[in-house]
Amino acid sequence: MTQSLLILLFAAPLAAIALSFGIRSSRLAEYATVTAAIVDLLVSVPLLIHVLTAPAIFAHSYIQVDPLGAWVILCIALVYMLSSIYAVGYMRLLDEDGRLPLFYGLFSGFAFTMLAACVMNNVGVFWIAIELTTLISTFLVGFEREAESTEAAWKYIVVVSGGISLALLGTVLFYWGGSFVLGPHYAMTWAALHKAAPAVYAPLLLVSFLLVLVGYGTKAGLAPMHTWLPDAHSESPAPVSAMLSGALLNASMLGIARFLSVVNGTSISGFAHSAVVGFGIFSFVIAAFFIVRQTGIKRLMAYSSVEHIGVQALGLGFGGVLGIAGALYHMLNHSLNKSLMFFGAGNAMRAYGSKEITDIRSVLRTFPVTGILWLLGAVGIAGAPPFALFLSEFTILRAGIAGPYRWAAVLFVIFLIVVFIGFLSHFRAMYFDETENPAVPRVLPGLIWRALPMWLSFLPVLILGLWWPHALWSVFTTISTQITGGAR
DSSP: OHHHHHHHHHHHHHHHHHHHHHHOOHHHHHHHHHHHHHHHHHHHHHHHHHTSSSOEEETTTTEEEOHHHHHHHHHHHHHHHHHHHHHHHHHGGGTOGGGHHHHHHHHHHHHHHHHHHHTBOBHHHHHHHHHHHHHHHHHHHTTTOOHHHHHHHHHHHHHHHHHHHHHHHHHHHHHHHHHHHHOSSOOOBHHHHHHHGGGSOHHHHHHHHHHHHHHHHHHHTOTTSOTHHHHHHHHSOHHHHHHIIIIIHHHHHHHHHHHHHHHTTSTTHHHHHHHHHHHHHHHHHHHHHHHHTOOBHHHHHHHHHHHHHHHHHHHHHHOHHHHHHHHHHHHHHHHHHHHHHHHHHHHHHHHHTOSBGGGOOOHHHHOTTHHHHHHHHHHHHTTOTTSHHHHHHHHHHHHHHHTTOHHHHHHHHHHHHHHHHHHHHHHHHHHHOOOSSOOOOOOOSOHHHHHHHHHHHHHHHHHHHHOOOHHHHHHHHHHHHHHHTTOO
């Protein structure tokens, strides 16, 4: 059953790619992409359920579906579905019908590579899959072919590829360290690294981990390696921005979580957790300062992504069931809420013809319904109750207070307040400030395609903030045991 679900998971986006590139019909490409995304979301739920008791291994151990990977697949599939629906309404506004098959083929290819990374059991092949996400998404970042988007695409591929090269070096060192324990030739699976890590020379293990942390941290947008993220997120088409923030960052954090799992229980475990916590706090601090002084609407969302990837890093670094459960819950909640925020930003940019916050005013007059959703989403993304991110952040805070990182928990609270005030002050201006010569927004066609995914994002954010399903807690405890090995 698991094998059939896995085949369907990858067959759906492959079919969408083939139809988009083969037939070259913009409408067929749209509907093929939406259909593939819906299929992937429907498949991801039973896939997660089937592997909770035991991982499924295929293709001579090159492919493994375990609870952690299946959870990230679910989050990616959710954003893929939401973004593909929104893309139908948004991309038609660009008057690029002739290039839309190319866009949707790349879009599904981007989703395919992220999903593939989640099931790679060979550590080297996992690196290749992550690097493929960079190559494909670069074309999506620069799709609009403006000077700013082209520059952002170049910056993205240079900075991220440089960071990922460090991850490759760290991977090579991990293999070398394992060769002293398992022999000169062995299958470099995650299980093999787990087996070898306790006996590897501690300084070598530490250097290896720090390299992969910096490398995959660059792709995840952890500060100070985040410099590509504000440009790429702000210059991409809005549905691509949602995929970058709500899906790609999760796939990159998966690499950090897996390597953290490898070193748990070794002599460097404490230092490794401290390093992850340090990057998490630094990301939070940097994001807070830039959010307060931000002038571009999508750059505001981008720095919010830096903040929330820092929150996930804090959860992983704090460890324990609370920390890891909070990080995984935050991954889902951020994927939903940030998709909502980029969808709203895309609507505002196209209606007002500007990316500047100062040009966007009286939003509720322009978007009476979706404007309310966007405003409520802003309250949620800033970490306020009763929305889901408050619940996951509070869980991570509890983990920090209960462990040895109380100092980080204190800083976490302080900068949460800074982010809350800074982020919502921008929305107060866009919704309630009046200007003497406000920009005249235009009425946008295709509202249903742009409004539906906002509703589909908002409702779960509200429900998951009021009710943490017990089934999800069971998933998180299973994954926590997988990552920690019962320790911490």
